[in-house]
Amino acid sequence: MTKLWMLPDGMEEALPQQAWRAEGLRRALLDHYRAAGYELILPPFLEHLDSLLTGAGADLDSLTFKLTDPASGRLLGLRSDMTPQAARIAARHFADTPVVRLCYLGTVLRTRPDALGGPRSPRQVGCELFGMPAGGGAAGADLEVLSLMLDTLRLAGVADVHLDLGHVGVYRAVVDRLALSAEDETTLFDILQRKSRPELSAFATALGIDAEAAVALQALTGLHGDVSVLQSAAATLSGYGDSVVLALRTLEQVIAAIARQHPGLPIHLDLAELRGARYHTGLTFAAFAPGHGRELARGGRYDGVGGEFGMARPATGFSADVNELLRLGAA
Amino acid sequence: MNSANVVTIALSKGRILEESLPLLSALGLEPAGDIDRLLRVPSKAADVQFLIIRPTDVPTYVEYGAADMGIVGKDILMEHGGAALYEPLDLNIARCRLSVAAPKGYVPTPGKRLRVATKYPEITKRHYAARGEQVEIIKLYGSMELAPLVGLSDVIVDLVATGKTLLANGLVEIEQIGPVTSRLVVNKASMKMKHARIRELLVQFEATVRG
Structure with missing residues (x-):
């Protein structure tokens, strides 16, 4: 009642x-x-x-x-x-x-x-x-x-x-090359938000995505952790051009500056973190406690x-x- | 809330729990307590503990962060919906399928709205919507097989493991919606704040599943 x-x-x-x-x-x-x-x-x-x-x-x-x-x-x-x-x-x-x-x-x-x-x-x-x-x-x-x-x-x-950092430029570089329909991109966005690797392989197979791009997509779900993620990303996504290099450089600069201003602040990186927002274009961040x-x-x-x-x-x-x-x- | 130095894993009581135990022992994480009676059980590793809860509650515990990780069926995740959890790993246990079943010899009446009994109203709605069909959903909490027998519904949408229960009640599987296995899910905040330990567990789980 x-x-x-x-x-x-x-x-x-x-x-x-x-x-x-x-x-x-x-x-x-x-x-x-x-x-x-x-x-x-x-x-x-x-x-x-x-x-x-x-x-x-x-x-x-x-x-x-x-x-x-x-x-x-x-x-x-x-x-x-x-x-x-x-x-x-x-x-x-x-x-x-x-x-x-x-x-x-x-x-x-x-x-x-x-x-x-x-x-x-x-x-x-x-x-x-x-x-x-x-x-x-x-x-x-x-x-x-x-x-x-x-x-x-x-x-x-x-x-x-705890600070979490990401950069949408990395996701965009990988996804733009796939030239997906709007509907398929929505599906991919949803899968990446959940880091569902099994669904990601099924998605890549169903759409006939070529092996190299499928590997990059899978890699994206694993590119999270401490600062060393930047190195692994640079190595894994080296074929994705300047926008990825630029995104990684921005992250590097921000991390260096934050570490100077806030020594001891735990920083976590996640290059596949989309935070549910489709309008982001660059650096994204969130705080956790x-x-x-x-x-x-x-x-x-x-x-x-x-x-x-x-x-x-x-x-x-x-x-x-x-x-x-x-x-x-x-x- | 759960402590910063311990990783709490929510386990789905029942068949999934039974099939999770060999995986957990392979990782050196056997429950160190009476899993039939206790709701919170320590593991052999000092920094991992378990919650033994109903499968449908696992996404809720993990989403709130009361548990950092969970083992739960894909059926529950599909019904729960949303993108609030990470679900990085298919554990390949408790394999079964979601299916539509009807009484043997059932023929749909053209032009009449189909009545579907299920404990998965969201999955059912999505399944029929994808086919362009409007159906009437009757939400039940158990013994789905009874509904078509007493005229409560035309068909049912339910989990099928062996098909024995369907057979015993005179039902046949007429359509498969999809396979179901158990998934490892992770709270998004825990993934970021307890990253080192959770990443280590994920790698170990994956190695064990791959054999």
Whole structure:
């Protein structure tokens, strides 16, 4: 029986003690982002559905709560991710500014949780950096955003953070050469997300993928571990041209810089990690902590964002759920 | 939650557990305790412990990170769906198949929606959707073979190992959906945070499976 006081599945609320903690963390985070040169935006809760679901939002359709606007008859969506909103604002309102740094913090709503038993109303916090391509002096922009993610976890008091790094360029180089149909690529994407090697061999056989490419695909599922993965990748994927070399070099630079700034931080590499996002184009990263079976914060490069709003440019960013940070952190 | 220095492996109670034991002993990981009664059992290796749970619960334990790894049938993984777990290895044990079975001599009535009894509603829905067929699914928790006999459904979708239970109840396999074996699954966060030990176990499992 449903009682009147019950909340819908996955909806979160904070009672006084918890709410003050959340507010304390919100202030600390926004102060920190501001000091780092990030401008705060407060995007609307409700937008036209089509603008929420373009570009970086293309995977969000089934996650988005929808309703019809009685005034215009158009379909509206409740935001399920603030990244596409930040991309829209950067394209529309900062078209003349070559480099834009934005931060945001607010509740988003999802029709289903990201993970089993997870919230449907995470309080998303994040930073996005538009207009700076990869590379640019010791992997500048990627490193800046990655450092902000680590700062966020530190400010939240999350101990024993583990960093996971990947680069979509490696996957793209291997997959582009296969020239798959959209449907087959979706299947391959799903198989790689699960690192299902048995299914990968069946897939390669069914599609008649040549032996060399099949070996590269299988190798991809094994290219994870410590820094030595970079050497094995360079050897295994040497026939895949400059984009792989470039991706591995970016990773090397980022690892060297992170090791300098955060000595002792455990770094794990995974060159087949796709994080469920199809829009990533370069370096991707996530943070994990013991006692939590899934990632705590995630981010990466998604160049070309904003084109639908009239201004395509390089972008990189990260986001996390403040409520989850509070659960795992001491702040 | 499970500790940072121990790798917890969730095992599927029943036939899969029986067929997992020789594999585990080959790796020096025999359970060091009464696996029939205990739910959490240490292994002969100090840094590996087991959870003995229902097969359908294995993906849940591993996805939450309450277990780092698990041994579970592909049928359960297909029904569970999603991409929340790594499933790097086919252990090639507890081999059977997912099949459609019907009473002997069954002829489908054209134009009538097929009624399918199963404990795998997701797999069944996907199977018939791929053929362009809308069916009525009746979710049951056991003894599927009974449903067509008493007119509850036209056919069943179930695991078939030897086919003896089907035969005894006057059913025949009319279609095979796919083979099923047990898989080794790994929690994504554990793969990253306990990488060295888990990678070592994966290599050992793979070597043992390959013989």
